[in-house]
Amino acid sequence: MAVLTKPSLEQVYLPTPPHRPRSYFSGIPVVDLSVTDSDALLVNACEEFGFFKVTNHGVPKELIARLEEEAIKFFSLSQMEKERYGPANPFGYGSRTIGGNGDVGWLEYLLLEINSESISHSSLDFLKEPRARSFCSALNEYVESMRKLASEVLELMAKGLRIEPRNIFSKVVMDEESDSVLRLNHYPPCPLLQGLNGSMTGLGEHTDPQLISVLRSNNTSGLEISLRDGTWVSVLPDAESFFINVGDSLQVLTNGRFRSVKHRVAANGYESRVSMVYFGGPPSGERLAPLPLLLGEGEQSMYREFTWCEYKRCAYKSRLSDNRLQQFEM
């Protein structure tokens, strides 16, 4: 298993809860996609938490395992070799820094751009090399199944909200021009945490910018979400399921009815965490504003209209924990 070389403690030693959660939150909603009336449960989950787990998702186990194996193979290359494919700007290989505005964490990652249904090779030069053939095919198949899963879930959300057309949200991420991203994260075990009661931030608190994020991780803990009252709770990992969260764009489309959930990852002293996240985003020129269909009688729009491109320009100037929607509030 890959371990980061030369840890720089001054940079990443941040006050967060202990690395081994004392307990896991038992209230995470579980949506079984094989059950026909899961839409109401899903809407409740988006309103209350902005976060839920899906089971019976139909994504083949073998495909998930193949991509995870390829990601681990990449992260196991020497640090010097990996650095040839970075720093992430925003795409490529990143290690210990997130974005360009001073955020740091105990992780390394690959941030890959998705171009009309497949991974853009220009987001990571490694993918142009003959040795990356099996990595590319796993990535493309995985992205295809994530698009389908995200679209299915977004259609269930529209059904649960009783709005038509059913593809009102899903068409945004299924668009050929949609600006979606795949992120492969590796949080190496941190030897400096072993036996101590301290902890480190793997990935600091943030909300995701897009409409929907579909996350799969191995069985190592670390993910935490913030509840309505601001309490942070740990999510029990489940490698067989997907965790889905509402992003800022969907919070806007639903006029704040769905919650873009704050989340973060705590580094583990003992085991590697590997996560793979698909972020379903809108096309660059897409106009984002609360859907009139969802505004009740006399209800005011909470956000002014803006384009995804405008949001992104501001987002890339922001820190991870910033509230990126504030500037669009009315």
Ligand SMILES: C=C1C[C@]23C[C@@]1(O)CC[C@H]2[C@@]12CC[C@H](O)[C@@](C)(C(=O)O1)[C@H]2[C@@H]3C(=O)O
């Ligand atoms: C600090 C940053 C990293 C981020 C871009 C940003 O300027 C603010 C949003 C960050 C985030 C969070 C969710 C995803 O992991 C991500 C890929 C995204 O779309 O927005 C990251 C961005 C990143 O790592 O570049």
Ligand SMILES: O=C(O)CCC(=O)C(=O)O
């Ligand atoms: O690794 C995880 O579990 C969460 C990752 C995440 O929130 C992100 O990449 O935006």
Ligand SMILES: [Fe+2]
């Ligand atoms: Fe996230």
